[in-house]
Amino acid sequence: MTIQFNDETFHGDFTFKNSDWAIKRFPFPFHEDSYMYSVNMEPHTSYRPGSVFERTFDVDEHYVAEMKDRARVLANDPLRCQSLPHMTLAGWDLVELIMEAKAREYPDLFELHKDGNRWRWINKPLGIDDTFTFLDESTLPYGPMEYITRQTQGDFAVLDQRDDNLWMDAGMVTTQADWSLDFDIGMNFFEWHAPVPKAHEMGIFVRALKFLLNIQQGQPARRLNWTMTVNPLLDTSPENYHKWGVMKQGLTMENIGEKQHLRVELQTFFRLPRSNALVFPIRCYLISFNDLVTVPKWGRRLHRVIRDLPEELATYKGFIDNRPLMVEWLSQYDDGSPTSDGIWPDD
Amino acid sequence: MSAGTAKLNVTVAEVKPINDLVTRFKFVRTGGGDLPTFSGGAHTVVEMQDGDITRLNAYSLMSDPADRGAYMISVRRDDEGRGGSKFMHSQVKEGMEMVISNPVNLFSLDLRAKKHLMLAGGIGITPFIAQMHQLSMMGGQFELHYSVRNASLGTYAEDLEAKYPGKVNIYHDDQGEAIDLSTLLATQPLGTHVYVCGPKGMIEWVHGTSEDMGWPREAVHSEEFLAPASGKPFEVKCAVSNKVVQVGEHQSLLEALEAAGIDAPYLCRGGACGQCETNVIGYDGKFLHYDHWLTDEQKAGGKHIMPCVSRFEGKTLVLDR
Numbered sequence: 001m002t003i004q005f006n007d008e009t010f011h012g013d014f015t016f017k018n019s020d021w022a023i024k025r026f027p028f029p030f031h032e033d034s035y036m037y038s039v040n041m042e043p044h045t046s047y048r049p050g051s052v053f054e055r056t057f058d059v060d061e062h063y064v065a066e067m068k069d070r071a072r073v074l075a076n077d078p079l080r081c082q083s084l085p086h087m088t089l090a091g092w093d094l095v096e097l098i099m100e101a102k103a104r105e106y107p108d109l110f111e112l113h114k115d116g117n118r119w120r121w122i123n124k125p126l127g128i129d130d131t132f133t134f135l136d137e138s139t140l141p142y143g144p145m146e147y148i149t150r151q152t153q154g155d156f157a158v159l160d161q162r163d164d165n166l167w168m169d170a171g172m173v174t175t176q177a178d179w180s181l182d183f184d185i186g187m188n189f190f191e192w193h194a195p196v197p198k199a200h201e202m203g204i205f206v207r208a209l210k211f212l213l214n215i216q217q218g219q220p221a222r223r224l225n226w227t228m229t230v231n232p233l234l235d236t237s238p239e240n241y242h243k244w245g246v247m248k249q250g251l252t253m254e255n256i257g258e259k260q261h262l263r264v265e266l267q268t269f270f271r272l273p274r275s276n277a278l279v280f281p282i283r284c285y286l287i288s289f290n291d292l293v294t295v296p297k298w299g300r301r302l303h304r305v306i307r308d309l310p311e312e313l314a315t316y317k318g319f320i321d322n323r324p325l326m327v328e329w330l331s332q333y334d335d336g337s338p339t340s341d342g343i344w345p346d347d
Numbered sequence: 348m349s350a351g352t353a354k355l356n357v358t359v360a361e362v363k364p365i366n367d368l369v370t371r372f373k374f375v376r377t378g379g380g381d382l383p384t385f386s387g388g389a390h391t392v393v394e395m396q397d398g399d400i401t402r403l404n405a406y407s408l409m410s411d412p413a414d415r416g417a418y419m420i421s422v423r424r425d426d427e428g429r430g431g432s433k434f435m436h437s438q439v440k441e442g443m444e445m446v447i448s449n450p451v452n453l454f455s456l457d458l459r460a461k462k463h464l465m466l467a468g469g470i471g472i473t474p475f476i477a478q479m480h481q482l483s484m485m486g487g488q489f490e491l492h493y494s495v496r497n498a499s500l501g502t503y504a505e506d507l508e509a510k511y512p513g514k515v516n517i518y519h520d521d522q523g524e525a526i527d528l529s530t531l532l533a534t535q536p537l538g539t540h541v542y543v544c545g546p547k548g549m550i551e552w553v554h555g556t557s558e559d560m561g562w563p564r565e566a567v568h569s570e571e572f573l574a575p576a577s578g579k580p581f582e583v584k585c586a587v588s589n590k591v592v593q594v595g596e597h598q599s600l601l602e603a604l605e606a607a608g609i610d611a612p613y614l615c616r617g618g619a620c621g622q623c624e625t626n627v628i629g630y631d632g633k634f635l636h637y638d639h640w641l642t643d644e645q646k647a648g649g650k651h652i653m654p655c656v657s658r659f660e661g662k663t664l665v666l667d668r
Binding site for chain 2: 084086087089093096135160161162163210214216217218219273274275276
């Protein structure tokens, strides 16, 4: 297989690590030295070979470990995966979308063989070889959405579209930045975004919804979002806040480089053909501050962004208390020289 | 990037007259291969190269959504129209290569519904044919009430009665038959959703009657594509592209912008989806708003226009394009 999969954990001893390859392709989210919300959507077309934007669903060295972590979280809390009854068809749409894309784009890792509605799916990294009948739930060990998202990195919100709105009616959410599917299930676009500061006044959500309602088959879109996480935790859920919230305390100048991670979400949006639903994969990438500053441009820029971020945003993103320490540590890597436009390293 | 730009190259595999007014067209992917799946109620925008004019008309997909081998549309000839349906009927032949858009659905089923009550008038039957395919595959409950002018113009009526016995009710205008809408709506089980596709009057009748009877707005769905109206020629200045564009009598504003090489977004081209909404920078004259998208306040405000169907009469119009 072309990718060496890491043996690593996202809890307990936190053995998660990024190789040099993973650092170089990290989706650094800041294209300039400051940050403010924007809809910042672009077409999800293949871009920059080797980058996380090349494939429809990026598979990287963390794949196998992330899927083990998902299974662990689900075993403790099955409500992380829910699908209202009318969303089963959208689940099958997702099975088709992911299997076709992975088999096409990673032929050495995944294979899909179709004989009418009889499909054989081979997932080599996870050692799966299943034959099932497309659109017949009884032939899979889980519902269709759960089946395929147990094999695909990233969270998945599957949104029903009706009454000129989007509804959070299904999802697989185990790697989230402090939001809860169990809380949001059945809510519409404005309801589940209610906690976000500033963006409402800026009219961001009205515009974003209009854009999303018009996403068409064959024209997926993407954007980046970001926050901060102490320790490489995929599962930063409200349900487990009592476990991870305390980890935000105890950062020092000595350990922050290792413990503090920039958390970036590659969010994509696809129209699902049979159900006319929208799927919203939210793929999480983590990088420690130590690894991040190995790219000089990123170290300089992150210092400036965090230093100048409006207070409401630092509060909403949950790192207002640690911001002074972050800025102090990052300032060592900012010599004040200019940074180039765009997100990519200079070399 | 304009919406509606993901295109499919297809070849006409069959042209089949269904009756005096309606002809069915079957498209397969040029060079072979599967077409994208779609959901019942979706349409495709067909590009027609009619001499110097590129016509883009939206037609509902009526084939089985699960059949990726071919798409089918039915086109009713409109002799009073601007020429798109006449082009389809007179110029499109088997073997011809055409370009169509990816499927777009602005009339999808509400999959929460316990029952789907479908009301069709005339050629408005086509999206329901695909939806019935989809529902029968999924085991969904549905009932069709289909109003036709007379038996010979009852497009697909007999086929549908044979295919879905007990679920299809046909009403012939020439025999004085009509849908008894109040009774029908009063006798539906809880959780029923109503769908209507047909002439403007029929759509208004269904919305009005259901509202009067206390049906929730969200449970009543309709689709009406407007054909762009013809009108007096007018001139438009495009501020961003710095071009002056002439809109002809039988041309829509959107078509004129496209012909001038201006990148204008669109999806439905029928005044329904909102994608082509364009800001007005200045004007001296009168708007002829024909769309379903802008609110009455917006239409009166003179700051927005939907170039797919709406027009302008007056001295100057300056757009943010």
